[in-house]
Amino acid sequence: MPVIDPLKAPHRTGSIYPEPYATMMRGRSSLRLGEAGGLTQYGVNLVILEPGAMSSLRHWHLHEDEFVWVVEGECTLIDDQGETLMRPGDCAAFPAGKPNGHHFLNRTDRVAKFLVVGTKAPQEIATYSDIDLRVELAGGKARFTYKDGTDWTGVR
């Protein structure tokens, strides 16, 4: 059955980030809609931001295109150009390899939701714009490093 029952989609909470960053993701969760529907070439997640939550650390992807469509509430996009308030029906695209770090904040007092699509590249590097951190993703494993490529062992 191609129609996806959101109640049966995997609901992910928490974060793969090392601390102290994982804790900063409190109030963010996502429904893995594409996974629930059997898609493998890209992910489609419905991200749910409680009041005060953020979608991720500000980051950009080397190999994966990203697309966001706001579904409910209001999200503030933060990127290299500044801040943009986005409402339902507003959308944004972040082409692979463009080093424009971005994330979304819910600064309102009600829940905000957006769809995010991201290619599932065999290998990926995400770089976190505001801190000395990046992550290499391959084969379902994540290796966090400093921006000089050495293993991350804590905030320095």
Place this chain on the structure above:
Amino acid sequence: MPVIDPLKAPHRTGSIYPEPYATMMRGRSSLRLGEAGGLTQYGVNLVILEPGAMSSLRHWHLHEDEFVWVVEGECTLIDDQGETLMRPGDCAAFPAGKPNGHHFLNRTDRVAKFLVVGTKAPQEIATYSDIDLRVELAGGKARFTYKDGTDWTGVR
């Protein structure tokens, strides 16, 4: 600027289908949002169906994952299992290679809109479930054939 202005997105009308099928797509158009945002790995289109319009001939993709999210109005999904009425926030996934032909009809008296995401595979074959037609897509070119692989020259 990552935020996409829908007024600046390419607005496609018409169809690449040969007649008599192209005419059947009247009332369908799409905004190429992903293209407007510089994405190359998958397409993201906002499909607009006027009352009575259909999204496409009923079809399935060999190599490309497809995902649909209803944004406005009501769409009737037709697939091998029958009919499913879909409303804003409902979504469906069609994994590459699964031969479940599908399309969406607007049987209401007001406009319906849905987002559709589709991988941009280097080569693709789409097969039309209800008629003797398929299409091979590569390098920006489309070759329509009968299901036996010979060139399509008209309804037979």
